[in-house]
Amino acid sequence: MSQSRSIRTTGGRSKIMCITPRLFDLDPDLLPLFQYNCKQFASPQECLSAPEFLDHIRKVMLVIDAAVSHLENLSCLEEYLCNLGKKHQAVGVKVESFSTVGESLLYMLEKCLGAAFSPEVQEAWSKLYNAVVKAMQRGWETLPEGD
Numbered sequence: 001m002s003q004s005r006s007i008r009t010t011g012g013r014s015k016i017m018c019i020t021p022r023l024f025d026l027d028p029d030l031l032p033l034f035q036y037n038c039k040q041f042a043s044p045q046e047c048l049s050a051p052e053f054l055d056h057i058r059k060v061m062l063v064i065d066a067a068v069s070h071l072e073n074l075s076c077l078e079e080y081l082c083n084l085g086k087k088h089q090a091v092g093v094k095v096e097s098f099s100t101v102g103e104s105l106l107y108m109l110e111k112c113l114g115a116a117f118s119p120e121v122q123e124a125w126s127k128l129y130n131a132v133v134k135a136m137q138r139g140w141e142t143l144p145e146g147d
Helices: 003-006 022-026 028-033 043-049 049-068 071-091 097-116 121-137
Strands: none
Touching: 022 028, 022 097, 028 049, 028 097, 028 121, 043 049, 049 071, 049 121, 071 097, 097 121
């Protein structure tokens, strides 16, 4: 099965709205980044249940959905993803945080997909996520040619 087919047939289209506190389990220091209307959350649970955070997750899923929809031509999303990277930089997100988000995404997919989350599917999702992250990174840093 091709990697793009692996993603499309395992729920790449908005079927993965399983929300988990895994992100904050992996890195509790990410919690302060999620402030809405200057409100600081006291706990991950408070953040995870906030309508603003749920809206943020919805937006993340829309970006993933767009990437899945454009698997064969991710370059058409380049400008959008670079701008998204700039926005993340402006609120204090560090490039290293994307690996935590990626790990959390893979964990969520594994839990949602169960046995369908084969090594091939995991590899396909990892490659897709890494391509999205690289485009976002170009929004605030210059990567060497070929990266």
